[in-house]
Amino acid sequence: MKRLLAGAIALAPIALALGAIPASAQSLEDLNIQIHGYATQGFLYTTNNNILTTSSSNGSPEWTEAVLNVGAQPLPKLRIGVQARYFLLGNFGNAITLDWAAADYKANDKFGVRFGKVKVPSGLLNETQDIDPSYMWSLLPQGNYPISSRNSALADYGGVVYGTLALGPKLGKLEYRAWGGEFAIPSNDGYWVSFREEGISFPNGDSGTTAGGALHWKTPLPGLMLGASLNRDNRSGGALVDTYVVPAGPSQGVTITTTGTLTLNPSDTPDFFGRYEKNRFMVAGEYERSAGNLLLSGLSPIPDYYDIRPWYGMASYKLTDKLTAGVYHAEDFDHATPLGPSRYFKDWVISGRYDFNQYLYAKAEQHFIDGTSVGYDADLNPGGLQPNTKLTILKMGMSF
């Protein structure tokens, strides 16, 4: 029922926008309907550990995405669109979900508004982190853009206002975005993996409100953009089920189950980023911090504190018209976790992308991972986690 309601809310702006179109613009040609899509198939192989809920140490092809996009521009300043996605990554996904469904009215370059289910424009890459054809990497820095739990960060049911302000010939341009809405974390989202490993499940997931703003300064130096964003999440807290198996004594093996709640304080995530592009060269970097308190009231109240500070630096160079090579280094530290490999995630990456033509491409990527704080599931690594992993990714994609 909740899903139906969410779908209705997401599609409402499209219905409203269509209703507002004058009768004179009713032909399909006038509506300027477009259909686009893309599909990717990835293959993962790791030397140690199974990663991203796949059986990657044996080689895993369980990484498939397919996206269908339908858009229309019935009036010069009004666009409407909807996008659906099939996503499978190991034990995650294997379902079709609504990426976004929105109406967009751009009055002029200085002001536009988008509402419905909309992408959240935080950070450098959040809006495009799930759009594989748009970048050269197979896997983005996992501290900032974790693929297994990206759904809650990608989009919300609400709106975005945006625009570009000219600062004068010597100061460049300033792009602004501000957003607000409701988001949901489904019960099968990767966000819950660490809780599940402790015997705590969230049958209904969680939800909450989110609001924030971002500034992108296109500096007078051509190709250089510097930016910052701030996002505030206010989670409603989910109902949890805490399961405990008695390990020893007369009641050994007995399962005790109780219910409780997850309570979180509102959390702010500041994010700083920059990118420089010149001819065939690109360099970019980003740093964010996410800190806060939470309380799990299950069998016994468990207060917890997190302080996660992921960052990365990346560079790429277009060797030929069809071949691009790149490298990035990403780190993720949870400063509230005890010392050890589970406290951090460091990843050196070399990557290449070959575009056969404007529709078809292939990617190859090698990760050298140190630490286990991101991307691992204890259930698929019953022998325990090794601190180092080499991950090889091959991927094919097509888009139209």
Place this chain on the structure above:
Amino acid sequence: MKKLLYAFLLVTSASLFAARAQAQVIVIANPSVKATEVSKNDLKDVFTGASTSLGGSNVVPVLLKSGTANEEFLQVYIGKNDTAYRAGWRSLVFSGQATMPKSLDGDAAVVDFVAHNSGAIGYIGKASPHEGVKVLTVK
């Protein structure tokens, strides 16, 4: 004789270089567009989806599907090849930020579209007929 030959080679090379450096593509717009000239940066903003206005007019870019004029326009004014350029637009389309511009089959189709659609802006080969549209000077 040798000097004459050197001079001939020098002049020929210079002429060839000048021809190469001079853009063989022109930017055209519907007469409703107020601007008569456009900076390279503003042109890039319009054709990469960063801006939808030019000199106070709302503008709608239209592309050539392929060909020499298309390659030259993208290389000289956008700084990308066709594959990278369209990948940039797809990024905007798939994130809900823009609609892909129309891509037309040839110069005549672009001229026809630009001439009949208010705010339309496109590019064609310099030698192609372009009645009914205005030519924008790129600064």
